Amino acid sequence: CQWGESCRAYNCQPTVVPLSYAPAFRRTILRGTLCIISVSLLVAMPRFNSAAFTGSIRHSRARRKVVCNRAGSLRKFHPLPPLLSTNAATKTVSTATDNSHINNDSKDLLLKQRTEILRANSKLSLAPMMEYTDRHFRHLVRLLSDKTLLCTEMVAANAIAHERNNALSPAQILDADSNRSASLLNCENFDPSYLLRFLGQGHNPEGASVLQLGGSDPDQLFLAARTVYEFNQLHQKQKQFGINQSQQQEVQSTIFCDYSSINLNCGCPSPKVAGKGCFGAALMQEPDLVRQLTTSMHEGAEGTMPITVKCRIGTDEGYTFTKNEYLSRGEEEEYQKLKQFVEIVASGGVVTDFQIHARIAVLNKNYSPSDNRKVPPLRYHHVRRLAREFPELNISLNGGVETLAGVKRELDECEELDGVMVGRGFVSNPWAFVMADHVLYPEDVCDLSPGPQNRMEVLEAYGKHADYEEVRGDPTKIRRFMTKAISHLFAGEPN
Numbered sequence: 001c002q003w004g005e006s007c008r009a010y011n012c013q014p015t016v017v018p019l020s021y022a023p024a025f026r027r028t029i030l031r032g033t034l035c036i037i038s039v040s041l042l043v044a045m046p047r048f049n050s051a052a053f054t055g056s057i058r059h060s061r062a063r064r065k066v067v068c069n070r071a072g073s074l075r076k077f078h079p080l081p082p083l084l085s086t087n088a089a090t091k092t093v094s095t096a097t098d099n100s101h102i103n104n105d106s107k108d109l110l111l112k113q114r115t116e117i118l119r120a121n122s123k124l125s126l127a128p129m130m131e132y133t134d135r136h137f138r139h140l141v142r143l144l145s146d147k148t149l150l151c152t153e154m155v156a157a158n159a160i161a162h163e164r165n166n167a168l169s170p171a172q173i174l175d176a177d178s179n180r181s182a183s184l185l186n187c188e189n190f191d192p193s194y195l196l197r198f199l200g201q202g203h204n205p206e207g208a209s210v211l212q213l214g215g216s217d218p219d220q221l222f223l224a225a226r227t228v229y230e231f232n233q234l235h236q237k238q239k240q241f242g243i244n245q246s247q248q249q250e251v252q253s254t255i256f257c258d259y260s261s262i263n264l265n266c267g268c269p270s271p272k273v274a275g276k277g278c279f280g281a282a283l284m285q286e287p288d289l290v291r292q293l294t295t296s297m298h299e300g301a302e303g304t305m306p307i308t309v310k311c312r313i314g315t316d317e318g319y320t321f322t323k324n325e326y327l328s329r330g331e332e333e334e335y336q337k338l339k340q341f342v343e344i345v346a347s348g349g350v351v352t353d354f355q356i357h358a359r360i361a362v363l364n365k366n367y368s369p370s371d372n373r374k375v376p377p378l379r380y381h382h383v384r385r386l387a388r389e390f391p392e393l394n395i396s397l398n399g400g401v402e403t404l405a406g407v408k409r410e411l412d413e414c415e416e417l418d419g420v421m422v423g424r425g426f427v428s429n430p431w432a433f434v435m436a437d438h439v440l441y442p443e444d445v446c447d448l449s450p451g452p453q454n455r456m457e458v459l460e461a462y463g464k465h466a467d468y469e470e471v472r473g474d475p476t477k478i479r480r481f482m483t484k485a486i487s488h489l490f491a492g493e494p495n
Contacts (some may be wrong), residue, residue, distance in 0.1 A: 061177055071332030110304040117150070117260045118306055118353065119394065119418075121208035123440045124407055124433070125149035125355070127398055128212045128265070128310070129425030135202045136429075136485040139465050142206060143447065143458050144430060146449055149419070150209040154265050154273075155198045157215030160224040163194045173434040184230045192234075195227060198215045201256040203468045208314040214265040216279040216289065218296035221264070231257035232304075257366045260306070261353070266290060266311040269361035269372040279363035284315050287344035291351075298350045308353035309345055310398070313338050313382045314360045326376070334360070335382050341384065346393060355421050358382045373399075379411070387416035401425070405432050408440065429491040431455055455489055462486055 062295050103485060126141055128151040138150045167190060168182050184190060199211065209227060217223050237260060265273075265284060268280030283290050294307045301307075314334050319325060338356075345351050359376040367375065378400045387395040396418055397410055402425030439449050452458045466482050 013226035048152060072217075107302055107304050111306065113302070114260050115306050117208050118179065118210075118308075120138040121147050121149045121260075122353075122394065122396060122419035123147070123402075123411060124436050125210075125396065125419055125421045125424055125434075126151050126152055128152060128210075128263070129423050129427065130154060131429050132219050132423075134481060134485070135200060135206075136465070136469070136482050138206055138209065139202055139204075140430060140458070140485050140489070141433075141464055143452065143461050144434045145414060145436045145451075146207065147441055147444075148208075148433070149260075150206055151263065152209070152211050152259075154212045154214040154268060155224070157213050157217065157220040157224040160198055160213075160227055161197065161220040163198070164223055164227050167191070167195065185233060186229065191233070195231070196257075196268070199228060199231060202260070203256070203472070205256050205258050208260050208382045210261050210263050211259040212265055212310065213297070214268065214273060214279055216283060216293065218292055222296040223292050225262055225297040225305070226302075228257055228262065229301045229304060230257065259304040261308050261309045262301060263310055263355070264290065264294055264297065266309055267357050268363065268369070269312075269363060269367065270369050271366065274361065274363050281312055281315055281363060284311055284341055284361070285317050287341045290341075291347050291348040291445065294345065294350045295348050304351065306348050307354065309351050310355040310357070311341070311357060312357045312361045313379060316360060316362050316364050321360075321376075323377075325338070326360075331382075334379075338382060339386065341388070342390065342393070346390075352392070353394040353396075353418075354386075355396040355398055355419075356386070358383050359399055384414040384417065387414060387418070391416060396421050402428070402440060404436055407436075411440070428488055429459075430489060431491065454495075457488065459486065 018448060119307075124145070124147070126138070126148060130153050132155050133151060135152075138152070141148055141150060164184065167184060169189055188332035191470060201209070205494060213221060213224050215224070235256065264283075265280050266283040270280065273280035274282040283293075290309065294309065297307050314337050316326075319329070345354075356377045357370070358380045362372055362376060380397065380400075381393060383397045387393075395416070399416075401407055401420050401422055405424060406425075407420040411417055422433075434451060437451065438445055440450065452461070462485075469478055471481060
């Protein structure tokens with residue numbers, strides 16, 4: 001059928017005459033002709049490259065203009081307008097090898113600005129939680145607080161690297177000196193929708209926010225950070241040249257990927273991550289590798305974004321964890337291992353911010369993430385001591401703090417702490433943090449917005465976000481995630 005895959009949406013049933021109905025000699029002639037044509041094509045193909053052929057098949061998805069979703073209806077992927085398509089890039093977008101349009105002074109300025117944003121909004125931060133801290137929940141938290149530092153779910157670096165390669169054309173991959181040198185800025189008819197599933201921030205900038213990456217491969221983490229950097233360049237081009245009304249109708253979403261920093265996950269104890277994946281909390285056992293990974297992320301972002309690390313106070317490496325066995329072990333040895341990890345990672349000159357969960361990660365038993373949040377005891381004194389001994393670093397405490405009063409108490413008890421990270425408390429009762437800005441930043445009270453007066457105001461503002469998301473995507477798929485984000489907004493209220 002001339003319409004290809006899209007004809008499935010119309011239940012097209014092309015007429016096919018079974019070969020078995022033809023006489024035997026016709027079948028023989030037809031098969032022989034097909035064999036001759038196939039051999040002729042192979043012989044005539046100049047310098048056939050299997051990688052290019054495989055790549056062309058792999059990239060066919062990105063070249064489709066119309067695809068069929070599960071419901072059977074058509075959904076159009078809108079390519080970026082010529083402004084952001086490097087097919088006409090000589091006037092607008094720089095080439096892949098020409099990254100000199102941002103000189104070193106500008107990169108240093110970007111790094112300084114983002115570092116200042118990170119420092120100014122670090123007293124309270126939203127902990128990264130899989131299946132919770134998506135862009136919908138982060139939008140809800142931003143409606144409640146202007147100063148809370150938001151953090152994404154952990155995004156696997158290999159997923160970004162895979163989608164990035166899908167977006168690049170086979171010629172770009174073959175012509176590049178290495179996979180690292182190929183750039184999305186040179187990709188013709190680049191459709192960002194696939195990558196924005198992992199990196200997108202919705203329809204508005206999120207303010208102070210952190211993208212958390214997970215992985216143990218330096219090249220994949222480099223490509224993930226480079227993708228964020230290039231998305232930032234595309235967004236700057238959008239702001240610089242503007243998009244007229246007709247182009248806005250063609251483009252379903254502006255690229256918002258302006259994170260304040262990138263975080264490396266060294267604390268997730270999930271068996272899928274720290275076990276089979278060999279990253280997350282398992283990286284605490286290899287501090288030299290962590291230093292290499294953070295350096296790759298720094299280079300991928302062209303030195304324009306702060307790189308931070310979220311970790312635990314240790315792991316159960318070297319012994320079998322039981323509660324009695326753990327309590328009988330010397331705490332000083334545990335602290336010295338944590339101190340050594342921080343010293344080695346920070347010695348690379350890239351990482352100055354650590355968010356530390358005050359529990360060990362039990363990796364040698366089949367503990368679930370929930371068990372790892374409950375069974376190992378909290379040892380806040382390790383994190384406080386680390387903050388006192390390393391005043392040049394920015395240390396944030398995570399684990400067990402679930403209320404705004406608890407955040408204030410921890411910051412008051414240890415002035416050296418730069419912040420407290422809250423996860424489950426935000427999810428279970430987000431409205432409880434509506435006064436966070438005024439409680440934690442009293443010196444800035446004159447500059448702070450008054451904030452929402454009641455939960456109905458928040459719900460109405462969130463409804464605008466929901467309307468936009470339904471227009472942008474498939475309502476049947478996205479409504480579950482949008483309603484999940486606000487499911488606890490009225491926690492404690494009758495009915």
